[in-house]
Amino acid sequence: MTKLLLRALAGETLPVPPIWMMRQAGRYLPEYRATRAQAGDFLSLCYNPDLAAEVTLQPIRRFGFDAAILFADILLVPQALGADLWFVTGEGPRLSTVTTADEVARLKPADQIHDRLAPVYETVRILARELPRDTALIGFAGAPWTVATYMVAGRGTPDQGPAHALKDRDRAAFTALIDRITEATILYLSAQIEAGAEVVKLFDSWAGSLKGQDFDDFAIAPARRIIAAMKERHPHVPIIAFPREAGERYIGFARATGADCVALDNSVGADWAARHVQADGCVQGNLDPRHMVTGGPDLVAEAQRITRAFRGGPHIFNLGHGITPDADPENVALMIKAVRGA
Ligand SMILES: Cc1c2[nH]c(c1CCC(=O)O)Cc1[nH]c(c(CCC(=O)O)c1C)Cc1[nH]c(c(CCC(=O)O)c1C)Cc1[nH]c(c(C)c1CCC(=O)O)C2
Numbered sequence: 001m002t003k004l005l006l007r008a009l010a011g012e013t014l015p016v017p018p019i020w021m022m023r024q025a026g027r028y029l030p031e032y033r034a035t036r037a038q039a040g041d042f043l044s045l046c047y048n049p050d051l052a053a054e055v056t057l058q059p060i061r062r063f064g065f066d067a068a069i070l071f072a073d074i075l076l077v078p079q080a081l082g083a084d085l086w087f088v089t090g091e092g093p094r095l096s097t098v099t100t101a102d103e104v105a106r107l108k109p110a111d112q113i114h115d116r117l118a119p120v121y122e123t124v125r126i127l128a129r130e131l132p133r134d135t136a137l138i139g140f141a142g143a144p145w146t147v148a149t150y151m152v153a154g155r156g157t158p159d160q161g162p163a164h165a166l167k168d169r170d171r172a173a174f175t176a177l178i179d180r181i182t183e184a185t186i187l188y189l190s191a192q193i194e195a196g197a198e199v200v201k202l203f204d205s206w207a208g209s210l211k212g213q214d215f216d217d218f219a220i221a222p223a224r225r226i227i228a229a230m231k232e233r234h235p236h237v238p239i240i241a242f243p244r245e246a247g248e249r250y251i252g253f254a255r256a257t258g259a260d261c262v263a264l265d266n267s268v269g270a271d272w273a274a275r276h277v278q279a280d281g282c283v284q285g286n287l288d289p290r291h292m293v294t295g296g297p298d299l300v301a302e303a304q305r306i307t308r309a310f311r312g313g314p315h316i317f318n319l320g321h322g323i324t325p326d327a328d329p330e331n332v333a334l335m336i337k338a339v340r341g342a
Contacts, residue, residue, distance in 0.1 A: 003018075003066070003135070003136045003198075004016075004134070005020070005066050005136035005138075005199065005316060008282055008316050009240075009261055009314070011282060012314055013313050014314070017315045018136075019318070021065065021319055021332065023323045025069075026322070028327040029059065031062075032055050043073075043085070043087060045071070046073055049120075049123040053071075055071050056069070057131070060131065060132065064336075065336075067199070067316075068131055069201070071123065072123070074140070075147070075150055077181065077185065080112075080117050081184055082106070083095045083107075095155070099162070101172065111187060114187070117191070121194075124139060124192050124195035127196065128195065128197075139189060139197030141200070144181040145178070145218045145222065148163055148177050149206050152166050160206050164209070178218060182226060186225075193237050199239070200237060201263070202227075204219055205244045207243035207249075208243075208244055208245025220253070223241055224257045227239050227241075227259055228258060238260040240316075241254070241257055241259035242262075242265075244265045247268065250273065250276070254277075260281065261283065263285055266288040270309035270310060278314070279313075282313075282314035282315065282316065284315070285320055286306065286318070286320040288319070289320065289327070292327035292331045293328065295330065299331055
């Protein structure tokens with residue numbers, strides 16, 4: 001029997017949707033915090049294949065999710081392209097910045113990323129061996145726009161202002177940056193698939209800040225290019241695209257990019273998305289991650305409402321964004337029970 005996640009991605013309408021959670025390996029789990037302490041810090045954990053595989057498996061053991069997502073980070077690609085990367089505890093990522101055509105040109109060629117990323121491929125190989133037979137393995141990368149917002153600003157920003165400024169001031173340099181990330185992403189995802197990833201997901205967390213033609217040029221076009229290259233190299237590997245906060249632009253996104261599934265954030269209504277997005281194929285989402293903190297009957301009611309809203313077509317149950325460190329693991333168990341018993 002094929003894995004539930006792969007059946008949903010192939011377009012099958014299932015009586016009970018497969019379920020997994022963004023950031024399911026993370027700080028809300030005491031066993032994650034212990035393994036991270038053993039690794040020393042977050043990046044050392046990402047580059048330690050045994051420990052990265054261990055934290056990937058922890059939520060599978062505890063909750064029995066239908067999918068595991070490789071433990072790594074979208075910012076490993078900029079680092080492999082030559083940017084300095086470090087994490088400031090309690091604040092988030094910091095990178096050396098790329099803000100001129102010269103600095104873009106000085107990044108490493110895309111085909112030189114593999115030395116740095118080899119430990120990630122090893123993590124995938126370990127997982128492909130060790131996961132339970134019913135659990136699908138998801139690889140991932142950041143989408144070029146989202147990765148570029150961190151490379152230009154050197155950190156996370158509330159409005160992606162620095163990347164918008166570069167795009168508006170020097171569109172050629174910005175486009176060259178997007179192209180370099182796009183090429184690296186194709187090679188990175190292909191290597192993950194060759195190591196054993198069965199599905200890949202593109203995280204465009206800041207897609208919502210692109211408006212009008214910019215959304216077409218920097219959210220749709222790079223995703224379409226990556227997906228076309230992946231379909232040529234690995235035609236049977238499904239691809240999930242997550243253009244977070246795309247709003248109305250979720251409509252037609254799967255057709256425009258070739259994605260097999262569109263992941264929805266929790267700012268769109270499930271009934272609306274069932275009508276306008278699921279009509280084109282599989283969707284993933286979209287419970288507000290706040291419910292993992294607050295729990296109770298509201299959590300159960302919302303999880304069941306979403307499950308029922310998407311019941312008429314292919315659906316993967318997930319949160320609308322990552323689970324937060326203040327979440328209670330008991331609420332995760334409650335969510336799974338609500339969805340599987342809905
Ligand atoms: C924007 C982005 C990043 N990383 C990622 C995104 C896109 C998705 C999203 O919007 O959340 C994606 C990501 N990051 C991580 C994964 C692993 C797989 C998963 O469990 O989903 C994935 C898929 C681990 C992580 N990546 C990070 C953590 C927490 C680090 C820690 O243990 O201290 C984890 C588990 C750190 C990280 N990494 C990043 C930031 C901004 C931060 C700091 C914020 C935070 O602390 O939550 C960049």
